[in-house]
Amino acid sequence: MKLSLIAVMAAATTLVPLSALAETDWPQRTINVIIGASPGGDTDFNARTMARYFEQITGTGMVVTNMPGGGATIATSAVRDAEPDGYTMLFGHTGHLIVTEVSGLADYGIDDFEICCVPAIDQGAVFVASKDSGLATPADVKAAEPGSVTFGTEFGGYSHLQGLIFQQATGAEMTIVDTGSASEKIASLLGGRIDVAGIAYGAVQDYVSNGQMVVLGQPNEERNPLLGDIPTFREQDVDFVMNNPYIIAFPKGTDPEIVAKMESVMKEITELPEYAKDLEEGFKQPVSFLPKDEAMTRLNAIRDAYMPYREALQAAR
Template sequence: MKATAFLAFTTMTAGLLATDALAQTAWPERTINVIIGASPGGDTDFNARTMARYFEQITGTGMVITNMPGGGATIATSAVRDADPDGYTMLFGHTGHLIVTEVSGLADYGIDDFEICCIPAIDQGAVFVASKASGLTNVEDVKAREPGSITFGTEFGGYSHLQGLIFQQETGTEMTIVDTGSASEKIAALLGGRIDVAGIAYGAVQDYHAAGQMVVLGQPNPERNPLLGDIPTFKEQGVDFVMNNPYIIAFPKGTDPEIVAKMGEVMQQITEIPEYAADLEAGFKQPVSFLPQAEAMTRLNEIRDAYMPSREALQAAR
């Protein structure tokens, strides 16, 4: 009887522990704090808020977007890295926040210090634009200018800084690269004639382009993003300049793998909603893209390896 009772007790206890473990990994049960290293209104903020709206539609649980711009997004990434790994703090960023900052030395950590969930989207709406006052209309105009005579506006140590460096390398040109700041500050500098060229999401400048206040030099996609209209790629102009910028969903290291996997499943469901695709097109001329965890890690490691040769140049400008 004692042995039987002990066995029954042991079985019951194991069952309770298993039930308790399942209860601990039930997710989501409350609002999730999504931290982004960008100001409101930009492409990263837009993608995060669009995701959050459909996340609530699918799960019934809300997300609050917390903007933490500054420091090349290191303020935001540090906040997520140091957060409790309970599944209720999440990073929505991109390769500029988690790879370029590592390459440039702005951060002493990178993708390996987080639980990478997936690539929820890929920015294919980036373009290089020139101010009307610059007189630049295409890549050949850029190549024809005297070294240093073109001013390229960027944020030192960030993704657009790397864009400028790789563009110079592939075109054989030399621009004067200056620290202008955020996308909105670049736009103001272009309109004011303080800089000649910048890399910006087309959705942010399409009205200025349509009004003739800016000229689009090209899109750094391997093939034309049809949502951008009649804008040639740089490859079409004889320049092997391709830089797509995947967005990244990540959790603090140690977050339950089941939570990470469930977030990936929900994100994939979101990408299958037609209204979501329409929102991305209307917002930043962005087609739907999604890479699950394993494919995302492969892609991100390839990008990190490709960017590492620019490490010294990025760090020298800091």
Template sequence: MKRRTLLLATLAVPASLALQGTAQAAGYPSKPIELVVPNIATGSTDMVARTFARHAEKRIGKPLVIVRITGAGGYNGSRAVREDQSKGYKVLLTHQGLIANYLTKMAPYSYDGFKVGPVVAEDATVGLYVSGRSKIKSINDLLARARAEPGKVKAATEYGTYNHFMFLKLQKEQGVKFQMVEIPGDAGRIPALLGGSVDVIAKIYSGTEDYLKSGDFVLLGEPTGTRAPNAPHVPTYKEQGVDFTFPPYLFTLFFNRDTPDDVVEQWAEVAREVTSDPAYRKEIAALGMAVAYRSPQENTAAYAAIQKTMAELASGAESFARQ
């Protein structure tokens, strides 16, 4: 009877605690872990990273230190993790920008240059914004002007990034051509739109509310099949008669390929617990994003499908007007 009771008690140990015990036996983690963000502070990736780190470090058992390594559309940061030999002490948090960098030859590797970890949040609200002073008030207005003035409508983006591919997809499917103007980051693109030096930018919904309320910006819609859970009041392009969608940002943990599989699985369990935590879900919602969880296996399949779609657009990645 005692043996049976002991066995049942052992089986009742939560998976997270069992996993923690396995990790401790393997000696991981024994020191603080760097969470590398390949984008600027206050950007969407940085906001997700800081929020996730606060909740994850309580479960992983060591401090998570945010390290921002910017430049080259995210390539500098991803390379730092790809070349790291610490086997789990430098973790990358990014999204499908890895695929965009690869297809535009900014990086010699894609998502499969890493061990793919779990998704910890997503954002499907990469909408198109125009100035409130513009005569453009809808996605149909934008497309009509782009067709009437091929190559004249200035679209601010950054070569080799994910939202650059969104413009390429819109061009290809809607038979229009924009003048691509390279302006890195929201910190550059928002003032450019406010100042009238560009006609349209692509940006997630978070951080635009004040511009929309003041009338400085007009949001033309969202590229989702159904309305995004973090912006349910914003109509999709499909609702406006334009058959255009684009995959959401999948904020994902990536690991150097030499990282042990059990370390990746430990992080998958940590991510599962964090994304189930009501406090984390509330904080992510407050950022204007949505909580999502995909296992490393599910996530790898999602990235493969997205890369297939984006590869068909890569030939359209023409040079930019520089400013």
């Protein structure tokens, strides 16, 4: 009888959703999710998609607040200085919490927050060239006259670092200019003001399809099959791998049980087939998830890899 009871209890335990495992009664009211990006981009999309499923699982809503500007430092500062009660949360990425520290835009970084998890990894970025540039491969960029290829970026931000690492990997010498956000990069590519940029494929696929842009490659370790027949840079003999983990973080001092509850809810979300479908249709993004400990290992490794570019990033500011 005892053995049977234990077996029944064990089976019942396996049916309990992960989000119910934490003892805290959080959340009891709406959570403010702050992002350092404008509406419509990949960060905004991921945050709002998460928020929709969070409400479905917990019954509690999230309000996504866009605070673009300052290389996301406006948003990260707002979260860092917020009350650590679990009702203010950051949804950002390595550009917001690591690159800004490396570039000197912020005097704080991941150690100044309670990192919850990596809820997703952007594997939908590609490097594209304008049709008028005549560039079709990384080899074309390398072979171009030094300084003749213009790379559009946001100085001191993630895309600036993309350009620097791409240059080093290819041996190319590009002119790196500050063009602004993804939408501004697209406008500059179409207008012939820049030649190359790193952008989410979902934002440029129509321009690629109609021949206005050419994809040079995807900076993933292995091909993201959702992007179609686009080779990685490594397949083209360029050692350039750079994808961007998103980060969920709370103000320092937030109750560890709240952080753990959010981690388990996010894991549940990533196990939903409809969530995977939304990511695929939105930004050609496969589902990824790293719990807190794995997330910190990954983020610290990224910070170490980016630190050698500190002077170059700061010199452009």
